[in-house]
Amino acid sequence: MTFKQVVWKMAKVHYKKYLLYLLCNSFVVMFFFMFSTLYFNEQIEQVKKLESLDYVLNIPAIALIIFSMFFITYAHGIFIKRRKSEFGLFIKLGMTNRDISKLLSLENTLIAFLAIVIGLLSGGVFSRLFFLLLINSVGLERISFQLNSKMFYFPIIIFIIIYFFAVGKSLYLILKQNLLQSLKSNKVAESIKLKSPKLGVLGLVLIIGSVLGLFITYGGPHAGEFLYIWFTITTVGLYLCLSQFMSFFLELAKQNNEFYYQRLLLLTSIDYKLRQLTSILMLVTMMIMITILYSTIIVSTYMLNEQEMLSRNPFDIAFLQPETKDNLSIADLDSILKNEENPVQQHIVIPLYSYYEKTYDGWYNLYNIMTVEHFNELTSKEVKLQGREYLHYLNVEPEYAGDENKVIQEWIIPGREGDITYSLKKTIIESNINSFLGLSDFIIVSKSELEFLKANVNGFASKLHLINVVNWKETRKTVEALEGIFDNEKIPPILDVRGENISQENPFQIASKIDGHNRNIHSNGMAFFVTTFLSIIFFFASFILLYLNLFSEIDKEKAKYQKLYNIGVTTTEVKRMICREITITFFIPTLSGMGLAFLYVISMTNKIGGILRNPEILWQFFSVSGIYLIIQIGFYLFAKRKMLSHLIQEK
Amino acid sequence: MVILDARNIVKIYGESLEEGSTTALGGISLSMKKGEFVAIMGPSGSGKTTILNILSGIDKPTSGEVVIEGKAISEMSTDELALFRRQQLGFVFQEFNLLDSLTVKENIMLPMILEKKGAAEMEEKVQSLSKFFGIDTILNKYPYNVSGGQGQRTAVSRALVNEPSIIFADEPTGNLDSKTSEVIMECFEKIVQELEATILLVTHDVFAASYCQKVVFIKDGVIHSYIVKKGNKKEFLNQIIDNLAVLGGSCHDI
Numbered sequence: 001m002t003f004k005q006v007v008w009k010m011a012k013v014h015y016k017k018y019l020l021y022l023l024c025n026s027f028v029v030m031f032f033f034m035f036s037t038l039y040f041n042e043q044i045e046q047v048k049k050l051e052s053l054d055y056v057l058n059i060p061a062i063a064l065i066i067f068s069m070f071f072i073t074y075a076h077g078i079f080i081k082r083r084k085s086e087f088g089l090f091i092k093l094g095m096t097n098r099d100i101s102k103l104l105s106l107e108n109t110l111i112a113f114l115a116i117v118i119g120l121l122s123g124g125v126f127s128r129l130f131f132l133l134l135i136n137s138v139g140l141e142r143i144s145f146q147l148n149s150k151m152f153y154f155p156i157i158i159f160i161i162i163y164f165f166a167v168g169k170s171l172y173l174i175l176k177q178n179l180l181q182s183l184k185s186n187k188v189a190e191s192i193k194l195k196s197p198k199l200g201v202l203g204l205v206l207i208i209g210s211v212l213g214l215f216i217t218y219g220g221p222h223a224g225e226f227l228y229i230w231f232t233i234t235t236v237g238l239y240l241c242l243s244q245f246m247s248f249f250l251e252l253a254k255q256n257n258e259f260y261y262q263r264l265l266l267l268t269s270i271d272y273k274l275r276q277l278t279s280i281l282m283l284v285t286m287m288i289m290i291t292i293l294y295s296t297i298i299v300s301t302y303m304l305n306e307q308e309m310l311s312r313n314p315f316d317i318a319f320l321q322p323e324t325k326d327n328l329s330i331a332d333l334d335s336i337l338k339n340e341e342n343p344v345q346q347h348i349v350i351p352l353y354s355y356y357e358k359t360y361d362g363w364y365n366l367y368n369i370m371t372v373e374h375f376n377e378l379t380s381k382e383v384k385l386q387g388r389e390y391l392h393y394l395n396v397e398p399e400y401a402g403d404e405n406k407v408i409q410e411w412i413i414p415g416r417e418g419d420i421t422y423s424l425k426k427t428i429i430e431s432n433i434n435s436f437l438g439l440s441d442f443i444i445v446s447k448s449e450l451e452f453l454k455a456n457v458n459g460f461a462s463k464l465h466l467i468n469v470v471n472w473k474e475t476r477k478t479v480e481a482l483e484g485i486f487d488n489e490k491i492p493p494i495l496d497v498r499g500e501n502i503s504q505e506n507p508f509q510i511a512s513k514i515d516g517h518n519r520n521i522h523s524n525g526m527a528f529f530v531t532t533f534l535s536i537i538f539f540f541a542s543f544i545l546l547y548l549n550l551f552s553e554i555d556k557e558k559a560k561y562q563k564l565y566n567i568g569v570t571t572t573e574v575k576r577m578i579c580r581e582i583t584i585t586f587f588i589p590t591l592s593g594m595g596l597a598f599l600y601v602i603s604m605t606n607k608i609g610g611i612l613r614n615p616e617i618l619w620q621f622f623s624v625s626g627i628y629l630i631i632q633i634g635f636y637l638f639a640k641r642k643m644l645s646h647l648i649q650e651k
Numbered sequence: 652m653v654i655l656d657a658r659n660i661v662k663i664y665g666e667s668l669e670e671g672s673t674t675a676l677g678g679i680s681l682s683m684k685k686g687e688f689v690a691i692m693g694p695s696g697s698g699k700t701t702i703l704n705i706l707s708g709i710d711k712p713t714s715g716e717v718v719i720e721g722k723a724i725s726e727m728s729t730d731e732l733a734l735f736r737r738q739q740l741g742f743v744f745q746e747f748n749l750l751d752s753l754t755v756k757e758n759i760m761l762p763m764i765l766e767k768k769g770a771a772e773m774e775e776k777v778q779s780l781s782k783f784f785g786i787d788t789i790l791n792k793y794p795y796n797v798s799g800g801q802g803q804r805t806a807v808s809r810a811l812v813n814e815p816s817i818i819f820a821d822e823p824t825g826n827l828d829s830k831t832s833e834v835i836m837e838c839f840e841k842i843v844q845e846l847e848a849t850i851l852l853v854t855h856d857v858f859a860a861s862y863c864q865k866v867v868f869i870k871d872g873v874i875h876s877y878i879v880k881k882g883n884k885k886e887f888l889n890q891i892i893d894n895l896a897v898l899g900g901s902c903h904d905i
Contacts, residue, residue, distance in 0.1 A: 257770035264757055264764050272752035563748040566709060567809070568737025569765060570730040 007103060010086070017082050020548070022111050022118070024075035025163065027544060028068050029119020030126065031537045032155030035064055037127040038533060040150045043143045063290065064537070069162050070283050071541060076166040078552040080174070087174055097175050104174075108167045115163075116156055123155070130533065197248035203240025210234040211599040219607040234596065238285060242592075243278040246271040265577060270584050280549055281589045284542045288593025288628070291535045293600050295624045298531050300617040302524040307616070309516035311397070311431065316472035317479060318434035319510040320352070321463040336481050337467065346468040350374040352439075353450060355413060355459040367413075368439055369459075371447045378432050378466070383425075383444070390422040391444035394429040411443060415456040422449075433466065436511035472513040479512045539628070543635045546585055550639060554646055561647055575644060582643055586636040594625045654817050654849045655683040655706065660715035662701055662872075675701045676712070677872040683817070683851060688843045690852045690860040692891070693869040694898065699853045700821060702869065706851065707740055707819040708732040720816045737762050741810030741818035741848075745825040747802045749794040749809075755801075756781075756790040759808045766813065780808040784838055800831035807838055817849040818842075824859045836862040857895065861888040868898055 011018060038044060039061060087100055124147070131145040210233035217226040250271055253260045260267070274281065337344050353369040372385045375393065383391060390411055411422045422445065433439055445453070454461065469475055561574050569577075601621050605611045611618055660679045665672035675698045683689055693699050704710035706717055708724045717724050719739060727735060736742070749758045756777055757764075763773045781787040784804040789797050797805070803823060810818050820839070824832035840862050842848045852863060860866050861884050867877040875898055880887045 257774065261760065261764055261770050261773060262767065264753070264760075268752045268757070560750065563744075563750065565733065566736075566744065566748060567742050567762060568733050568735070568740065570733035572730060573733075573765065 021075060021079040022114055025115035026118040028072055029116050029155055029159050030123040032158060033120055033123030034127040036151045036154040041146060072162050073166045080170045101171060104171055112163050195247045196244055197251045199240050200244030200248035203237045203245060206233055206237030211603055215603040215606050218604050239282050242274055242281055246274050266580055269581055273584050280545055284545055284589040285593045287538045287542050288590055289596045291538045292594060292597040292624055295531045295535055296601055296621045298527045299620045303616050305520045309520055312435040313513045313516055314432055315434055315466040316469050316475060317467040317512040318437055319465050320437055321465060337478060342469050342471050342474045344467055344469050348466040350464040352462050352464050353454055353459050355457055367441055367443050369443045369450055369453060371450050372444050373447060375444045385446045388422045389425045391425055392427040393442040393444050395431055395433045395440050397431050398429045413457055434511035475514045479514055482510055547639055558647055578643055578647060582640050590632050652685045653682055654685050654720060656718040657681045657706055658716045660705055660712045663713045675872055679874055683849055685849055686847045688850045688863045690854055690863040690866045692860055692866055697869050698872040703819055703821050703853045708736055737765055739816045741815035743806050743810050743820040743823045745822040747806045749805060751794055754791050754793055755805050758805055759812055762813045776812055784808055799827050800834050803835050820852045822854055824856050832859060857891045860891055866891055868894055870898055
């Protein structure tokens with residue numbers, strides 16, 4: 001039997017170790033590849049440039065690289081830890097460092113190669129699927145799945161750099177380490193490092209301090225720069241907290257022996273786990289925090305935009321029908337709008353007379369003149385006007401009125417036979433008409449005055465249509481049909497000059513909820529798409545990390561439970577203990593990640609009036625966290641079942 | 652008063668009568684009275700640890716019956732056995748079996764914690780036991796910070812904490828040097844004399860065995876012979892060595 005055969009035989013026996021390691025690396029390649037199919041997608045790159053969405057993709061790219069560094073190093077560490085004693089034995093039996101290096105390099109090159117192949121193949125399949133699902137659900141049909149060479153270079157190169165860095169490091173350590181240590185590496189009990197309750201308290205103080213700092217500075221001028229500082233401080237605080245806070249709590253608990261002893265096993269196992277797994281738990285906590293925070297922010301932005309869109313579009317569909325396009329009767333319109341599944345509930349037609357007034361600096365003010373009867377119908381008011389009285393009506397939300405809120409006591413309009421003067425009765429500011437039509441300034445006069453003005457003043461007559469249907473989300477086709485009918489090419493706008501150099505620009509406008517909604521989806525869809533994508537990657541990755549961690553120590557765990565069993569701990573009690581430990585490993589990072597994300601959300605909403613004034617963000621946060629928690633519970637149950645069957649069946 | 656009574660214990664690994672099955676124990680009967688200190692000796696593979704595991708309920712016999720304080724443990728379920736072990740039996744293992752995440756004090760308390768005893772009672776018990784074994788100064792240390800002897804004394808204290816009917820010790824000196832072994836064996840001797848404990852010890856260390864009152868020799872899964880201490884420890888030691896020579900086992904631990 002040659003040495004090569006020995007190595008091959010050992011590899012075959014321990015195939016599970018290799019398989020796990022290979023899978024982890026394949027995952028990294030897969031995640032990278034999936035991300036680069038997104039990042040280097042040509043259509044997405046165009047959207048990126050157009051909508052300056054670079055940051056949306058760059059931050060996740062950096063996060064993904066940092067995460068992969070941790071992940072590969074960790075997976076490699078576990079793999080090497082299992083094999084160290086084997087190498088120790090080889091060295092003891094006379095294997096040279098050269099042989100060891102050769103063996104390790106060969107093995108790892110093979111694994112890297114396989115990982116790349118598996119990762120690219122599975123990444124391609126999942127990415128395709130992902131595009132299909134998400135693009136359709138988000139409504140970004142213009143973006144299609146594609147492959148190009150950049151997409152392949154990026155994951156392969158980054159993976160190879162990170163991977164061989166990890167391999168090089170462990171190779172160096174193995175060759176440097178003394179023989180005895182390698183042999184014993186499996187036996188030495190993991191020592192419990194520094195115990196310092198004070199550091200635990202300091203960690204908590206740092207976290208609270210950084211959140212308060214964020215709360216205070218987020219609305220300020222350098223919010224962006226400060227955010228990085230606070231985030232760094234939170235990270236440090238979290239590390240200290242995770243590793244030391246439990247010892248602070250233990251000190252407290254020990255004050256009450258009755259309490260402490262009854263919960264001794266639970267408390268000490270939390271403490272032990274937290275110390276042993278500080279960095280891994282921290283990584284997972286941060287990942288969960290970022291995922292939840294990021295998706296809350298994006299979903300909230302979308303929701304807020306949607307809300308604003310709804311408030312800016314009081315009617316489902318609104319359009320202005322200019323004079324030249326008056327050839328379409330109400331009956332014709334009805335036939336377009338007629339939809340048995342989505343009938344029109346309300347259709348208000350308001351005749352308008354528009355007049356352009358030249359300002360002193362060469363601009364024009366547009367005044368839309370409406371009768372008081374129509375105004376009353378629109379606003380459900382009961383205003384009465386007499387003679388040359390007028391109502392100044394501003395179609396904006398009162399808080400946005402700004403300097404438009406000017407009081408014109410006397411409105412003078414030049415008629416063909418001299419100026420006509422109206423006196424102000426009242427100014428009314430409220431939003432009743434879809435703002436996207438660009439109609440904001442209205443002059444309300446009595447019916448007879450409007451007729452008079454039409455006859456005496458140069459202007460455009462038009463009809464304002466305001467329509468409500470049962471379900472605005474189903475109006476897409478209707479809106480498209482309307483746009484088609486009023487198309488400017490079919491019915492050209494009035495180009496003759498009326499008044500003073502005024503032509504009928506923007507002749508046909510339609511403002512609908514569905515258009516606003518589509519615009520919103522388009523601008524937020526991209527961000528939403530990327531976030532969902534990364535959330536899923538991070539989510540699986542965090543689960544794999546936790547899972548790896550639980551199962552890398554399984555032999556040690558088995559020995560520990562055997563000890564307990566020997567001194568008379570029942571299977572039920574062992575089960576309970578195992579469940580507790582898994583619960584700790586799974587839910588401490590999840591809950592602390594959520595807690596931190598929550599604090600950050602509270603601090604960041606301070607700028608827009610606090611969380612209580614934005615309940616929809618709170619709602620968003622809880623939905624995202626809730627979904628996260630539910631899936632995490634699923635993972636937890638799966639891991640628990642696996643773990644129990646592994647540990648208990650042996651008895 | 653009979654504490655332990657084992658009748659015709661047989662243990663076969665693998666399906667009996669099939670090829671490849673191994674008979675580890677071929678019908679062992681053993682009885683122990685309160686306050687007895689007995690060692691089981693024999694060469695490697697003779698079934699020492701198997702008999703101990705069966706007597707203590709960690710393993711189940713293929714046939715035969717084990718009765719401890721009038722209770723047939725062979726008929727108990729796994730969980731009943733575990734409960735019985737922690738309430739009625741004490742264990743000392745070669746590797747100490749201490750939990751790394753607990754301090755010495757907490758390790759000693761563990762069986763009482765599982766029994767949900769009151770804090771005051773536990774404190775008192777730990778204090779008296781740790782003084783008895785001279786480990787009261789290391790109570791707040793962790794297992795990996797104490798010496799082998801201290802670790803084993805911790806394990807002995809833990810075995811005693813629930814006042815068991817019988818203590819089973821599996822190679823308790825196996826990981827210790829001769830000086831420390833002496834300390835541990837003196838501990839056992841002391842608890843037999845002062846606390847009237849009953850101890851069954853499995854060992855291949857003749858020096859450790861010489862502390863007992865009786866040594867049972869087993870070979871190939873059956874009892875070969877036994878000797879009872881009549882004179883002093885030195886004479887008993889020589890007697891054990893002679894017996895082992897007859898048995899054919901090596902006695903490299905002299």
